[in-house]
Amino acid sequence: MMESILAGADQLFTLPTMLTMLVGVVAGVITAAIPGFTITMAIVLALPLTFTMPALQGVATLLAVYIGGYTGGMISAALLGIPGTPSALATTFDAYPMARRGEPGRALALGIWASFFGTLISSIVLIIAAPPLAMIAVKLGPWEYFSLVVFALTIVASLVGRSMLRGLLAGAIGLIIATVGADPLMGVTRFSFDLRMLSAGIPFLIVLIGIFAVSQLLREVEDAEEVKAGKQLIDSRISFKPWAAMREVLAFPVNLVRSSMVGVFIGAVPGAGGSIANLLAYDQAKRGSKNPEAFGKGASEGVIASESGNSATSGGGLIPMIALGIPGSAVDAVLMAALMVHGIGVGPRLIMDHADTVYGMFMAMFLAGAMMLVVCLLSMRLFLKVTSVPKSVIVPVVLTCCMVGAFALNNRITDIYLLLGIGIFGYILAKLDYPLAPLVLGVILGPIAETNLRRALMTNEEWTLFFTRPISLALLTLAALSIVLALRYRLKQRSQNLALD
Amino acid sequence: MSEATSNSRPQGREPDASPERARAVSHIVFNLALLGIAAVMFFHAGNLPSSAWEPIGSGSFPRMMLAVLALLNVIMIAKEAAKLRHTTALASGSIRDWLWQHRLAFGVLGLFTLYAIAVPLFGFRWATLPFVLACQVLLGARRPRQIAIAVAIALVMSLGLDALFRHVFTISLPRGALL
Numbered sequence: 001m002m003e004s005i006l007a008g009a010d011q012l013f014t015l016p017t018m019l020t021m022l023v024g025v026v027a028g029v030i031t032a033a034i035p036g037f038t039i040t041m042a043i044v045l046a047l048p049l050t051f052t053m054p055a056l057q058g059v060a061t062l063l064a065v066y067i068g069g070y071t072g073g074m075i076s077a078a079l080l081g082i083p084g085t086p087s088a089l090a091t092t093f094d095a096y097p098m099a100r101r102g103e104p105g106r107a108l109a110l111g112i113w114a115s116f117f118g119t120l121i122s123s124i125v126l127i128i129a130a131p132p133l134a135m136i137a138v139k140l141g142p143w144e145y146f147s148l149v150v151f152a153l154t155i156v157a158s159l160v161g162r163s164m165l166r167g168l169l170a171g172a173i174g175l176i177i178a179t180v181g182a183d184p185l186m187g188v189t190r191f192s193f194d195l196r197m198l199s200a201g202i203p204f205l206i207v208l209i210g211i212f213a214v215s216q217l218l219r220e221v222e223d224a225e226e227v228k229a230g231k232q233l234i235d236s237r238i239s240f241k242p243w244a245a246m247r248e249v250l251a252f253p254v255n256l257v258r259s260s261m262v263g264v265f266i267g268a269v270p271g272a273g274g275s276i277a278n279l280l281a282y283d284q285a286k287r288g289s290k291n292p293e294a295f296g297k298g299a300s301e302g303v304i305a306s307e308s309g310n311s312a313t314s315g316g317g318l319i320p321m322i323a324l325g326i327p328g329s330a331v332d333a334v335l336m337a338a339l340m341v342h343g344i345g346v347g348p349r350l351i352m353d354h355a356d357t358v359y360g361m362f363m364a365m366f367l368a369g370a371m372m373l374v375v376c377l378l379s380m381r382l383f384l385k386v387t388s389v390p391k392s393v394i395v396p397v398v399l400t401c402c403m404v405g406a407f408a409l410n411n412r413i414t415d416i417y418l419l420l421g422i423g424i425f426g427y428i429l430a431k432l433d434y435p436l437a438p439l440v441l442g443v444i445l446g447p448i449a450e451t452n453l454r455r456a457l458m459t460n461e462e463w464t465l466f467f468t469r470p471i472s473l474a475l476l477t478l479a480a481l482s483i484v485l486a487l488r489y490r491l492k493q494r495s496q497n498l499a500l501d
Numbered sequence: 502m503s504e505a506t507s508n509s510r511p512q513g514r515e516p517d518a519s520p521e522r523a524r525a526v527s528h529i530v531f532n533l534a535l536l537g538i539a540a541v542m543f544f545h546a547g548n549l550p551s552s553a554w555e556p557i558g559s560g561s562f563p564r565m566m567l568a569v570l571a572l573l574n575v576i577m578i579a580k581e582a583a584k585l586r587h588t589t590a591l592a593s594g595s596i597r598d599w600l601w602q603h604r605l606a607f608g609v610l611g612l613f614t615l616y617a618i619a620v621p622l623f624g625f626r627w628a629t630l631p632f633v634l635a636c637q638v639l640l641g642a643r644r645p646r647q648i649a650i651a652v653a654i655a656l657v658m659s660l661g662l663d664a665l666f667r668h669v670f671t672i673s674l675p676r677g678a679l680l
Contacts, residue, residue: 165577168573169532169570169573169577172566172570172573173570176539176563179563179566185559186558188550190545190560190563193545218606218610222605224602229641390640390641392636392642393637395640396632396637396658399636400662403616404625404666408674413620416620417617427610428531431527454562458554458555
C-alpha cells in the first residue's frame with residue numbers, strides 16, 4: 001500500500017500536474033460562478049484537453065475543475081441570490097440575505113471554508129470507508145430509492161417559508177413540471193400537446209435558471225428610482241476576513257461534520273448528487289440548530305451546512321466509482337470516461353490493478369481542495385467587486401449568460417423559449433409570495449421518485465415491501481419523523497406568535 | 502403583488518384593506534388557472550398508454566401529483582375567497598399605479614422576450630448586442646460616458662462571448678436563420 005501511495009504521490013506532485021490542476025481549479029470556480037453554467041458543463045469542456053495528459057494528470061485536472069466548481073457556484077448564490085450551479089441552491093437561503101445586509105465578504109469566506117472542510121472530510125471518508133460505503137450504496141433497490149426521495153421531499157416543510165400551503169403547492173408544481181416530456185421508463189411522450197419544445201421535457205437547469213435567475217433579476221429592477229440612481233446589488237464596503245470566518249465555521253463542528261457526512265452519503269448514492277445534498281444538509285442543520293428561526297435571514301450555520309454538504313459529494317461520488325465502477329453522478333461518469341480513455345478499466349479491480357492511480361486520485365482531492373482554498377481566498381476581493389457594479393450592468397450581463405447557458409446545455413433553440421416561459425412563471429410565483437425552492441426540489445426529485453416507484457412495482461407488485469425492507473422502512477420512518485418535527489416546530493412558533501400578540 | 506400593491510397606494514389616503522383584497526384576488530386567479538391546467542393534464546394523462554409490464558403506467562404518477570395539486574388549489578381558493586368578504590374593493594387607479602411602479606421590470610421582461618425571439622432569427626451576436634445595449638439604456642445609462650461603457654459591455658457580451666465559445670470551447674452559438 002505504501003508503495004502505491006508513494007508511486008501516486010510521485011506522479012501527482014510534478015510541476016505540469018500541479019499547474020494543470022491550478023488552471024482546473026480556476027476554470028471550475030469561474031465557470032460555476034456564472035449562472036447557467038454548471039460543473040458538468042465545465043468538466044465536459046475540460047475532458048478533451050486531458051486526452052494528451054498522463055492518466056493521473058488528466059483525472060487530477062478534472063477533479064480540480066470539479067472541486068473548484070462546487071465552490072464557484074456559491075459566489076453568485078451569495079452575491080446575486082442566483083445559484084451558480086444546482087448544488088448551490090440552499091446557499092442562496094442564507095448567504096444572500098447575509099450579503100444583502102452588508103456582509104458579502106463574510107458570506108463568501110464562510111462558504112469557502114465550509115467547502116474546503118467539506119472536501120477534506122469527504123476525502124478522508126473516501127480513503128477510509130470507500131469499499132463498505134459503496135456496498136451499502138449499491139444494495140439500495142428501487143424501494144429504498146423511493147423511500148429516500150420521500151425523505152428528501154419532507155425537506156419541503158423546512159423550505160416553505162411563511163405558508164405551508166403555498167410551499168406544498170410550489171412543490172407539487174415542481175413534481176408536475178418534471179413529468180413533462182418522455183416518460184422515464186417507457187419513453188412515452190407526455191404533456192407535450194404537440195409542441196416541439198415540450199416533447200423533450202423541461203430540463204432541470206432551465207427551470208433553475210428561469211425560476212431563480214430571471215425572476216430574481218426582474219425583482220432587482222422593480223424600484224425605478226433606485227436603479228436609475230445607479231444603485232448596486234449590495235450596499236457595502238468590501239470587508240473580507242478569512243481567518244475570522246474559519247473560526248466561525250469551526251465553531252459549529254457538529255453542523256460541519258453532519259453536513260459533510262450527508263454530502264458523502266448522498267454523493268455515494270448513484271443518481272442523487274450535490275443538488276440534493278445541499279438541501280438535505282441545510283434541512284438537517286436547521287432542525288438541529290438552537291436558533292432555527294435565524295435560518296433564511298443570513299444564518300452562518302445555513303451557509304456552512306449547504307456548502308460543506310455540496311462539496312462533500314465530490315468525495316462521496318467517487319466511492320461507488322472507485323469501489324464498483326458505478327458513477328454516482330454525471331460528473332463521475334465523465335471522470336470514469338477520462339480513466340477509460342487512458343486504458344484504465346474502471347470496476348471492482350481498479351484499486352487492485354491501478355492502486356497508484358487510485359491513491360493519486362485520493363491525494364489529488366486533498367491537493368485540489370487546498371488549491372481551491374488558496375485560489376478563492378486570494379481572488380475573493382476581486383469577486384466581491386461584483387457587488388459594486390450597478391444593476392443596470394449586472395442585469396443584462398447575467399440575463400445574457402443565462403441565455404447562453406440555456407442554449408449550450410443541449411444546443412436547442414427551444415430551450416431559450418422555455419427559459420423565457422419559466423422565467424415569467426417564476427416571477428409571477430415570486431410576486432405572489434410562493435417559495436421557489438420547493439418547486440426546484442420537486443423538479444429534481446420527481447423523476448427519481450417516479451422511476452423508482454414504477455421500477456419497484458414492476459419488480460414486485462407488493463406495496464408492503466416499502467415497509468418491510470429494513471433500509472426502506474428506516475428512511476420512511478425518518479420521513480415521518482421529519483414531518484412530525486416540522487409540524488411541531490410550526491405549531492410552537494404559531495403559539496409563540498399568538499402569545500406575543 | 503403583496504408589497505407592490507401596498508406601495509402603490511397614493512399618499513395621504515386612509516389605509517384600507519385593498520392590498521389584502523388584491524392579494525386574495527391574485528391568488529384566486531392564479532390557482533383557478535392552475536386548476537384548469539391540472540384538469541386538462543389529468544384527462545390527458547388518462548389517455549396515455551398503459552404497459553403490460555408494470556402495474557402503473559405512464560399516466561399514473563402524474564395523475565397522483567395532479568390530484569394533489571388540484572386539491573391544494575381548491576384549498577387555496579377557498580381560503581382566499583373567505584378573505585374577500587372582509588376586505589374592501591381596490592382603490593381606483595391602483596392597478597395603473599402598480600403597473601407604473603413595475604415599469605422597469607416589465608421593460609426588461611419585454612426586451613428579454615424580444616431577445617429570445619431574435620436569437621434564432623438574427624443569431625446570438627446580432628441579437629445580444631442591441632439587447633445588452635438597450636437594457637443598459639433602459640436601466641439608466643444615459644450620459645455619453647455611460648453609453649460608451651454600455652457599448653463596450655455589449656460588444657464583449659455579444660462578439661466576445663460568441664468568439665470565446667466558437668474558438669475556445671468549439672460550441673457554436675446560434676448563427677441566425679435570417680442571416
